Amino acid sequence: MTTSLTLATAPVVRRWRPRPGAIVGALMLGAVLLLTAIVPLLPGFDPMGQDLRAALLPPFADPAHPLGTDALGRDLLSRLALASAVTLGMTVLIVIMNAVLGSLIGILAGYYGGRLEALITLVSNVTLAMPVVLLLIAICAVLRPSAGLTILVLGCTWWVGYARVTRNIAAALRRQDFVVSPLTQGADSVWVLTRHIVPNVWPHTLIIAATDVATIVLITSSLEYLGLGVQPPVPSWGSMIFDGQRHLAGDPWLALLPGLMMLLAVGGVQFLSQQFTAETRGGLLRKGGMR
Amino acid sequence: MTSVLHQPLPGRASPSVGDVLLFIARRLALAVTTVLAVVTIAFVLGRATGEPGALLLPDNATQADIQALNSSLGFDRPLLVQYLDTLVGLVTGDFGDSYRLRESALGLVLERVPATIELAFWAFVIGLALAVVAALTIQLTGSRVLRAIVGWAGALRQSVPDFFFALLLVLVFSVLLGALPSLGRTSYASLVLPVATLATGQFVMYLRLLDAALSEQAGQDYVRTAIAQGQRRSTVLFTRMLPNAIVPVLGMAGLNLGGLLGGTVVVEVVFAWPGLGKLLTDAVSQRDFPIVQAGLVFVALAFVIVNTAVDVLVRRIDTRTAAA
């Protein structure tokens, strides 16, 4: 059931015809990336420089700080750019780690089955049953909380979704003739795994990864709230929103600007990922009557 | 007439007693190993995070006082003994008293469970129900516009972190309109905002899954068969496509509900909702290990139970998986 579903929705290489959602998504994400890339090149870029006497300047009030300043008088535009780079960098790392780890585990489980699969099921159950936040708090209590630690912990615990999907696909692929065929021609499992299973699995991984970007950004920002993650004074979207939240009544832009960044990036990725999902075949239920 | 009709009935509609027992045994083994593994991880991490004595006494307590407290809590025993003690506690259901609150840890956890279940349940049910309704509407009307609107709204919702979304809800509905309580668990009204925060997220997730699954089903031949018999499209949608589409979604739902029952710390913090998540995160940071152990056992069990229930449900809906 599940396998037929996943196989049927398999994104096949087709002509590149962008959908409207994807264009909007690309624009949204592009805006964030552009900001991230361009702002550090501007002369006023200084995400760390404090000036308590110029704190909480509103946007557009001071040409030196186009988007205003935060509670410590730091340039908001610079911090937004740096935070975007930091958060996106972390997120991408975490997503890649999980995607690679999860797909690897899933593919091996699906391809080899049997005991290995049973073991992996157990491990993923334990991983799911153990709340990540608790794990992270506990680990941070031992080691110093840092962006690296967050990346490591999240990067090693969020893979179950990938493993499940890729396991199903790999198990289905394993029975496909085109996977069996190279074996009869003298190839070994490594050949089959690398040339046929992985290339047919990774587009699915990519789709999960795209939706995961959103989740991971949200999770890391929630973790910032608990002090686990990027450490001040380096900004991240999460910490900027949390810090800004305190000023929501008086100086709402402090929270809203990073929120907007997050909206643009996360929403952008989601819209963009719709490009890769299978064209929804409306089937027979779209039409009524002859016309 | 040839063999086709003379072949024995392949498989049985209802699984035999042996099958059921085997299934139960497997599930139990999985549950036990999962809980054991979780408890062990928690124990190891717990011991690595340090002894709690210093956190329990006021600032002017001396090192000697702290030492005395730590050893009275049993931290001076060999690690293995402590571990075995934990396991014995696990079996007997006695996790000891919370270090901080000096009450039965299990009792404290169980005290929070209703609040957590209430939140998780409503968020889950409302999210799923709305998603089903929306997905069915999209299929029935075949409206691209509707699908686009719902899709975009969903993407927007998912781009706002829960804590921020919750805050915005509070600002609008509690502070501005004064229509709903902003915190606590005092009346049904106080359920609205936390549930809304979680349910919207759930809704978006399930809608995506369901819409994809239903669209998948819409292209299946059996749908065409039913329409060609003169069945109403809505009947086909409800009685044929939905059960087929819901099977893969249920698997996800199981995982997800299991996760929700583990607590939703952020929402609990924003709404001062007395749930398990906050209790557990506090307990971890305060090194209140009895609560951590009891809570994790509950979370792991909830997870296993929910997923077993989902498995059973799926096997009931789709007997093919039962045969395999």
Add this chain to the structure above:
Amino acid sequence: MSTVLRIENLRIETDGDTPRTLVDGVSLRVDRGESLGVVGESGSGKSLTVLAALGLLPVGTRVTGGRIVLDDRVLVDVEADVWAGERELRALRGRTAAMVFQDPMSSLDPLRAVGAQVASAVRVHAPRLGRRAARERAIELLTSVGVRDAADRAATRPHQWSGGMRQRAMIAMAIAHDPLLLIADEPTTALDVTVQAQVMDLLAEVRERTGSALVLITHDLGLVAENSDRLTVMHHGRVVETGATRAVLAAPAEDYTRRLMAAMPAEQERATPAVRTGEADALVADNIVVDYRVSGRKTPVRAVDGVSVRIMAGETVAVVGESGCGKSSLAKAVLGIQPASAGTVVVGGVPVRAELTGRSAAQRELAQIVFQDPYSALDPRLTVHELVAEPLRIRRAYNSAAVATLLADVGLDESYAKRLPGQLSGGQRQRVGIARALALRPKLLVLDEPVSALDVSIQAQVLTLLDTLQREHGLGYLFISHDLGVVRSIADRVIVMQHGRVVEEAPTAQIFSDPQHPFTRQLLAAVPRLDGPRRTARPAAA
């Protein structure tokens, strides 16, 4: 008068800014109680035409011209701007006209008991019938289409039914309301010949009883010859020829019809065998046993039970038998994909281990397989060039000239090299599969139903190709098929299997002229032929 369905000048196009014409000015007519055969190659618009008649066109296509009249009701008249509504159509579907679709596997809801599905087909147009009564009627219907113990079986779900039985259930649903018209869109393509014969018998019997007209869509000319009164031949979305079936087949007026008939495998054996003596035997398989372990069962399923096969170089040995008799399992055992649990395999004079992993790369190269389904045999992500290059790369013997030669061998020119499987027709895909199999110069080629998914014209091309290659390279073929016509035209020897055992083995000519085993005879009798017995006698009433 007595016309049930009349389609005039039907035109179907795709939606969108640049519509493609899929069906172009098709006209056809079905009279009461009559049986109309519709033939034509794949993609010629057969299905769309009849789907349009019930307003079941798939999303993305629409009627843009012509008229459809069903039982004197105008469903569409584009010029007069008449369009039947969903309500009106619903009343007709299943009652005036009912359909039986090709794939009985996917045409039933996998989650509902078959009986319940039949019952709901009953209740659609008899809403006042109680659930109980509908259930009883469903069992009655199932019994009437030859399902034994229908009452018991009704409670089971489709996956517990065999293909033939599912098709019976489909027919039971279709005749629930004694429709004036039955539309059967390739109702037997997924079934083997014996079951196909049963299903066609059943349809004839049902029509005898109900007096329904039949539209039979297929690309099997033998099948229409035996089962239709009139014949419509379609090509590229147009009707090229219409007339009384026997007359058209006896003297095709149109070029396309003639070509179609020429592509049918000749009903005679190969003239000149290609067997090479003096070379090592392509395959000597002795006493092969294949067991499948099935979870929940103590004893394994024995799919192949002591089968021995010997194939000389350049010889084609066909394995025939009904579905599930163990043909594919035998092939897999020879290749080691599903290791034989007993028996020995010697390929090209080299004894090899039972399991694939136990065979060296060189040993594996000796035997190659061409899979039945050309769709799943090729990695959708690789180009034709890459696909053919793969076996060479595995062997580290890749050069692009060799790939080009292989492609040329199977009749694909350079322009195909860059295409993806999705951009190839079934026959072209099968050629790529063959090129892949040939790349390693095997001694033995196992062909597991290599043409059953292809329509006759393409099938003929592939068979010719196989013949040429065999003569050139002295390949031994283990040719698995249930299409006896194909087998007759290509095989030197035939092995007939039943329930995992060989029941008869003989040279092709002997099998066809003088079958010994009753099962072989039964199999032969079930093959539809142009001059086969007619099942479609019009009921006297008409």
Add this chain to the structure above:
Amino acid sequence: ATGTLMLSGCAGGFDDSGDAGSGDTPTRIVAAIPTDPTSMDPIKSGALVVLSVFFHTFDQLVTITADGELAPKLATEWTANDDLTQWDFTLQEGVTASNGEAITAEDVAFSYQTILADPTGENFAYLSSVASVEAIDDLTVRFTLKSPFSAFPRNTSLISIVPADTYQEMGADAFAQAPIGSGPYVFDKIQTGVSYDLVRNDDYWGTAPAIESISLQPVSSDESRVNGVLSGSLDVAPIGPTQVESVESQDSAQVFSALSNGVVFLGVNSTSGVLTDARIREAIGLAIDKEAITDGLLSGLAEPASTTLAPAVEGYSDDVKDPGYDPDRARELLAEAGYAGEPIPFDYATDGRIPLSADVAQTIQASLEDVGFTIDLRGADQQAHTLKVRGREMQGIYLNTWAPSTVDGDLPLTDLYEPAGNNNYAQDPRTTELAAEQRGVEGDSRLDVFTDLLSYSNEQGYYVPLYVPMNNYAADPDLDWTPRADGLFDFTQTSFK
């Protein structure tokens, strides 16, 4: 006051603790406390936040008023012998617990003795100076101390008196579930970590408070507390300094601010690395612009501190000076000391006791780096931070705060300057000596010792006092209430307008 919206008629599931006050002035108060209280057994439990409950439900021998003065409560008067080692407390007559049990000197002695018997209890540390307690007669309790202690009565303000017979009959565990005391309020309902509901004790021996019922509810998030007050779910809640301005601008709430009894300071490990050099320690103090922090970052809701004691605290003296803000001098000192950019770890707690701690830490980091320091900023959650402080694991400087709940300098002094003190890295014999000395003297001479000690500390740069924060509260606009310096709630004098 609270819950403008209560769905009535939805039976079950919730305790519809609807508004009691149907008249014009509400008599129920819902207050948010920032953290979960611990056990409701006052013998075992002594964490600050619990005191907000115990002040209402139990009597203590003495009490500390909102402005930090010592005042009689259960004890009407107290006297010490000459060397301040023996204290006699005379009790109020006719006090009964809410279950009718009379509270006498026996009960007081029992409460103290039980605490003293268990060194692992939370309250034990407050009584470290006590050798023994005995009831002399029904109304007199005598404390014998191990050494002279002039501020001893203040410590008794933290110890709640339980009815001895009841406590023993019920046993500690059961008592914690349904505690009984002699305070102006009695427990109505305890939901651990959710709400602590109190109702007025109509048989209270003292003056009856105006508020009929109190509900104390833990709400951990700043924003939630503000919104709770703004939306009417809460009547009073502690809030952060950044929220004050916006709450003030709203009609639906008012703000109370009061200078606290605590000081936020930098702890300095003067025994390791470059910080062993006094010049470098001095440079730290000189590099930090305290006024910029208090006026800018904290919006004026704090005052620069010059000593490790807050002005409200007994022992504070204006005479103690700190070197002030002089970044140039700091640079000179660094150059003199030959500081070559060795990184100095700077630990702080990301959440918890110090509002805006992350911002404060970052400001300090920036100021220090401005004069040439290399600072390695390390955040951790409050508990991990506390454990590190307690374990004396800080390697460089760290952000910390000390707020003596007795509002007396003795507690912080013990911790900061005596050998066993958690924050005491210097282990300087002189500070040890002075800290002990103040206990044996009273009045102005005690103040002199304090002045010496704190001045010496500043000179040595053992700590860098930063600021005295204000406790800020958002409250119902009609609430008539005085916030306490120690940040605890006491609603006995409170009413609605």
